[in-house]
Amino acid sequence: MNEHDQRAQFREAPEPEEGTRTTPKIVLAYIAILIVWGVGYYAWQIGKPLQGGDSRTPVAAEHQQSQPANVASSDTSQSTDTSAEEASSADNSSEQSATSPENSAATETAETEDTPSAAASEDSEAGSGSTASANVDGEALFSAHCSSCHQATGQGIPGAFPPLAGSKWLQADPNIPIAIVHDGLEGEIEVAGDTFQGMMPPLGGQLSDAEIAGVLSYARSAWGNDASEVSPDTVAKHKERFGSRGSWSADELTEVFGEH
Amino acid sequence: MTPTIAILLIITFLLSTVGLLLLIWSIANNQFSYGQSAARTIFSPGEEGHSEDPALADKPDFTGDTSAQASAIKARWTADQSSRTAVLTWLSSAVFWLILGSFFGLVTSLKMHLPEFLVSSEFLTFGRVRPVHLNAVTYGWASMAGIGVALFLIPRLFKTALAGGKYAVSGAFIWNIGLVLGLVAITLGYSDGEEWLEFPWQIDILFVFGGALCAIPLLLTAANRQVEHLYVTSWYLMAALVWFPILFLIANLPFTFPGASGATVNWWFAHNVLGLWVTPIGIGIAYYMIPKILGRPIISYQLSLIGFWSLALFYSQVGIHHLVGGPIPTWLVTLSIVHSVMMSIPVITVAINHHGTMMGNFKRLKDSPTLRFVWIGALMYTASSLQGSMEALRSINVITHFTHYTVAHAHLGMYAFLSFILFGAVYFIMPRLTNWEWPWRRLISLHFWLVSIGILIYFVSLTVGGWLQGTALLDAEMPFMDIVRMTLPALEGRTIGGALMTLGHIVFAFHFVALLMRRGAGNEQPTLFRPAVKEPTQ
Structure with missing residues (x-):
C-alpha cells in the first residue's frame, strides 16, 4: 500500500461530526405553534360530516349557484373564455377554505360584465338561490346525476354516450324520457344519426317525481332544445301505469308510446 | 367525526409529540450519556479544516505526518477496500437501471401527447410502460444506488472493515434477477395492479x-x-435499512388487504417508500457529504436529533393523504393531514442544519461536483417536502389531486432531491474505489447542466399545467376534452425536459463506464468543474 494507492482518501477532509449549536428559539416556537394547530385541526373536525371528502362536491354545488343558469347563452363563448372560467373556479375553491365575501362579489361582477343579459342572470341567480328548498333545481340535478355521461354541454361522448342536445327521444312525448329516466334503457338506440350500444341505469329509486320532472324540464329546454315542461303529475301517472319494471329498449319505447 | 374519535386522536397526538420532545431533550442533555461529549470521540486530532478545495492552496496540506492522521487515513482506506466489490456491484447495476428506466419514462411521456406512438404492440402500451418506468427507477436506480452508497458509508462511519461483503454481492445478483423478472412480468401483463406494488x-x-x-x-x-x-448519517442509513424491509414485506403480503384497506396499505407503503426509505438515504448522504467536502462540522447536534426523531414519528401516517376524498374513514385522512403538516418540523430542522453548514461556503459550489449535486439535492428536499405538506391540506388537495401537478411534485422529490444527491455521492465514491479520477471534467459539467435544465423544464411545465388542469376540472361546465387539450403544452414540455434528463444520464453512464475502464489521465488531482489551480499541466 503506497501513497498512490490511496490518494483520494489521503487528501480528503476528516470524517464529519456534529457541532454544538443549540436549537434556535424560533424552531421551538414553530414546533409549539404546530402542536397547537394539530390539536385545533382535530377539534375543528368534530361534527363535520363523515364524507372523508376533499370538499369536491360542495365546490361543485357552490359553483352551480354562483354561476347562474346562463349555460345556454354562454355555451358558444365557453371554449374561448377559458381563462375567465378558470379564474372564477379558482376563486370558488379559495372561497371554500377562506370565505372572503369580497372575492365572490368580485367574481359576480366580473361575470355580469361578461354576460350581455346581466339583469336576467342576476334575477335567475337570486331565484335559484332561494328555491333550493321550495322548487327543484333541474340544472343542479342534471349536474349531479346526468352530466358525468351526457356531459354538462349535453353533447354526450361520441361512440359511448348519446347526446341530449337535439335528441328527438328527449324532446318527444314527455312519457318517453320519463320512461327512460325512471326505468332505465338498455340495448341499441339511434340518436341524432348515430347508433349507441349501452345501458342507462334506472333513476326512479333515487329521484322523486318532482325531481325527475325538474331535471327533464331543464334538459328539454337547455342547449337549444325546445320542448314543453314536464309536470310531476305526468311522472306519477307513468308510475301508476307501469309500476316498477325493468329497463326499456328502443323498440319497446316505439311500440308503447308510438314513433318519436 | 365524533367527539370521541377526535379526543382520542388529540390525546394520542399530544402524548406522542410531547413524549418525543422529552426523549430528544434527554438525549441532547446527556441523560443517557450519549451526548455531545461522546460525539467528539470520532474526531481524530488535527484533522480539521482540510478539504478538496484548490482555492485553499495556502493552507498547509494534510500530510498524514502525525500518527493520528496516519491512522485516520488507514481507517478510511481499510473501510473503502473492504466494501469495494459490493459497492461497485450495486452502483453499476443502478446505473444500468437508470438508463433503462429513463427510456421507459421518455416513452411514457411521449404517449401522453402522441397517443398513437408505439401502440401496435400490447407490450408497449401506456399501462405497461409506465409501471416499468416507475419500478425500474425506484427499485433499480434509486434503491440500488442508495444501498450501494450505504454499503460504502457505513464501514467508514463505523471505522471498521465491512464484514461479509460477499453476502451483499450475492444480494445484488438476486435483486437484479428480481428486477428482470418483475419488469418482464409487468410487460407481459402480470401485474399486482397497485401503484408501486x-x-x-x-x-x-x-x-x-x-x-x-x-x-x-x-x-x-x-x-x-x-x-x-x-x-x-448512520442513524438515517441504519433506520432506512430496517424500515424498508418491514414496509415492503407487509405491503406485499398476498390476500391480506382486500378492497379499501388494500388502497390504504397501498398508499401507506407508496408514500413510505419515499419518506422512510429514499428520504433517510438522501438526507443521510447529504449529512455526510456536505461537512465532508467543506471540512467543517454540521452545525447542530440537537437539530439533527429533532430532525431524525420527528421524521420517525410523523412520516408513517402521511401516505393516506393520497386518499383524501376516498372511501376510507375520515379520522384516518385527518390524522394523515395533521402528520403531513407536522412533517415540516423535520424538514425545517434538517434544512437549518444543511444550509447553515453551507453558509459562507457557497463559492465552493463552483468547484466540487459532489457538493454542487448534493447541496442542490438538499435544497430540493426542503422545497419538495414543504410543497408536499401544503398539498395534503384539503383546500389545496381539491385542486392538485388527480392532476399533473402531483407528478411534478413526485419528480421534484425523487429526482431533484434524491437522484441529485445520489449523483453527487457516486462522483465522490468512484475515485476512492477505483483509485482513478473521473476522466473528463467537461462531461461532469455537461451531465450537470443537462439534468438541471431538464428537471427545471419538467417541473415548471407540469406544475403550471397541472394547476390550470386542477382548477379547470372543478369547473363543471368545461368539457373534459377541452381540459385534456389544455394540458398538451405542459405534456410536451415534460417530454423536452425528460429527453434532456435522459441525455444527461447517457453522458453520466458513459463517463461511469469510462472510469471503470480507466480512461483519461487518472490524475493526482480531483476532477473538479474548474481546472484545479495546482494542476501541474495547466
Missing part, C-alpha cells in the same frame, strides 16, 4: 431475500464498530 408477489420474495442478504453485512459491521458515538 406492481411486481407479482411471488417475485417480491426475491427482493426480500436480496435485501436481507444486504442487511447481514451491515448488521455485522455495526456490531464491530470502532466508534462510540454514531454520527447522524
